[in-house]
Amino acid sequence: MNFLLNMNVHRDMxxxxxxxxxxxxxxxxxxxxxxxxxxxxxxxxxxxxxIITHDLDYGHLLAFxxxxxxxxxxxxxxxxxxxxxxxxxxAVWSEIETPLMTGAIVxxxxxxxxxxxxxxxxx
Numbered sequence: 001m002n003f004l005l006n007m008n009v010h011r012d013m014x015x016x017x018x019x020x021x022x023x024x025x026x027x028x029x030x031x032x033x034x035x036x037x038x039x040x041x042x043x044x045x046x047x048x049x050x051i052i053t054h055d056l057d058y059g060h061l062l063a064f065x066x067x068x069x070x071x072x073x074x075x076x077x078x079x080x081x082x083x084x085x086x087x088x089x090x091a092v093w094s095e096i097e098t099p100l101m102t103g104a105i106v107x108x109x110x111x112x113x114x115x116x117x118x119x120x121x122x123x
Contacts, residue, residue, distance in 0.1 A: 001100065004044045006053035007033055009075070012082045013052065020090075025049070037061055044070035050100050054080075059105045059116075068103035068118040076109040 002023045005013055011026040018024055027033055027040060035043075037057050044051045050071040051058055058072045073096070075085060089096075092113050096106050103118035 001097070002047065002049040004040065004047070004049040004051050004070075006040065006051060006055060006058075008054045009052050010080075010082060013085065016082065016086045041065075041070060059107065062105055062118060063116070063120045066119050071100040071104050071106070071118070073100070073106045073108060076107060078110055 003017055003025070005011065005024065005026040007027050009026075011028070014024045014026060027035060030043075032040060032043065037055065038061065040051065041058065041061055043049075045067070048069070050073060052073045052075065054075050056074060059074055062070075062072055073089075077085060077088060088108060088110075092108065095113060096104070096108075096115060099115050099117060100106065105116040105118065105120075107114040107116075
């Protein structure tokens, strides 16, 4: 899977994700450190990447976009050390991999996991 790490996610996440076979970029490494959320969403969609962030705004942007891409993982963890984040992702990977590939908003906290498939239907 291809990941785009938002500014609020430490670039130390890149190596452990790549070790697991993923391709990973950090927004600051591609000249997008000051980009608006909508620009990052557009870049991730263009390059078929899943955004990893702590920013709740991405969930709202995608929920109201009507699009099925890009997927986003919103980290809502108390312990933000890279090891802890990777450990939590490893623990739920079998549950989130397919939804992320087809389009989803994944909210990951210390004790819960929420998956909303995209596009989110509005009535």
